[in-house]
Amino acid sequence: GRNRGCVVTGVAGFVGSHLAEKLLSLGHRVVGIDNFFSGYPENMASFKDHPAFTFYDTSIAEEGLLEWISGRHSGLSYCFHLAAIVSVPYSMDHEEETTKINYDATLKLLQSAEKLRFSRLVFAGSAAEYGNDQRLPLLETYADEKTRHLSPYGQAKFMASRAVASNPIGVALRFFNIYGPRQDPRSPYSGVISRFLDMALANKVLTIFGDGHQARDFVYVSDVVEAYIRAAGLNDTGPSVPNGVYNVGTGKSTTILELAETIKDLTGNALPLNFCRERPGDIRFSLASVDAFSGAAHWVPRISLRAGLRETLHWV
Numbered sequence: 001g002r003n004r005g006c007v008v009t010g011v012a013g014f015v016g017s018h019l020a021e022k023l024l025s026l027g028h029r030v031v032g033i034d035n036f037f038s039g040y041p042e043n044m045a046s047f048k049d050h051p052a053f054t055f056y057d058t059s060i061a062e063e064g065l066l067e068w069i070s071g072r073h074s075g076l077s078y079c080f081h082l083a084a085i086v087s088v089p090y091s092m093d094h095e096e097e098t099t100k101i102n103y104d105a106t107l108k109l110l111q112s113a114e115k116l117r118f119s120r121l122v123f124a125g126s127a128a129e130y131g132n133d134q135r136l137p138l139l140e141t142y143a144d145e146k147t148r149h150l151s152p153y154g155q156a157k158f159m160a161s162r163a164v165a166s167n168p169i170g171v172a173l174r175f176f177n178i179y180g181p182r183q184d185p186r187s188p189y190s191g192v193i194s195r196f197l198d199m200a201l202a203n204k205v206l207t208i209f210g211d212g213h214q215a216r217d218f219v220y221v222s223d224v225v226e227a228y229i230r231a232a233g234l235n236d237t238g239p240s241v242p243n244g245v246y247n248v249g250t251g252k253s254t255t256i257l258e259l260a261e262t263i264k265d266l267t268g269n270a271l272p273l274n275f276c277r278e279r280p281g282d283i284r285f286s287l288a289s290v291d292a293f294s295g296a297a298h299w300v301p302r303i304s305l306r307a308g309l310r311e312t313l314h315w316v
């Protein structure tokens, strides 16, 4: 049905803004939260004036936030919790802050959502929860208390996912490498796809860290948005998803070398690749098993890497 009340934290972010846009287009009401720590007002340009959208500039760590918002907006029953410290390198130097924002605040939101009788809280987990596990494809059960996380980011996301998954209203989605329009290409910690596209279009040389044979599971942002909607049970068809933790990727592996060649091809960039030193702490291979979520939600990724790159190119 339409006209459900949704809260989206991290609404000014790359993924949060696409999710809010889609929820509004489906006829739902959206209350968006962001403090612009890593989000941008421009990301909300297409929906900020939508009559069914309300925005609050605040931190998710604010005491009693969901209670306060629920007091001002009736009928809120879905919480999409995407707000977080999203930079792994930043988390290395800010462990306490990362725990507070990515774990403590998530627990509070979850408890509030349950008390307020929300139907669902869907949480943005991460492939970082698997640390450097090389048993591929990665199954949800591989991340456990014995996993050695490589960053405070990975550790906090793991603890938060576990809490969310064990709550009857909770679904934690573990996202692999998401890409698409609005992913910030300019920061040194940006995803490899937005960086490569940005460089290739400026007719600059693409730099590969290491030999380029490391591989990732790249999933396009519209497939991610569909995963959120299904996890919440806001789709018209398909089953309702049991609480738990689910990988969201494509189950397809792409090497960074293949990626660079595809992007050169799509952009007409003919410059030779520049190989430099491997990035410290880099994971070699990352690949999701997506059987659990496909089975539970009847979700399948629809956008091929080539098609997704083309869409992203239009935006850059």
Ligand code: UD2
Pocket (backbone or CB within 6 Å): 086, 087, 088, 126, 127, 128, 176, 177, 178, 189, 190, 191, 192, 193, 195, 196, 207, 208, 209, 210, 214, 216, 256, 279, 282, 283, 286
């Ligand atoms: C992803 C997530 C990160 C965390 C992590 C957990 C993104 C943007 N980051 O990091 O938040 O969840 O997974 O494992 O999704 N590379 C180059 N040249 C460049 C830039 C990158 O060769 O100019 C390589 C890089 O060394 C790495 C690969 O590309 O091997 C992917 O790098 P990334 O930063 O896009 O993503 P990743 O998987 O390290």
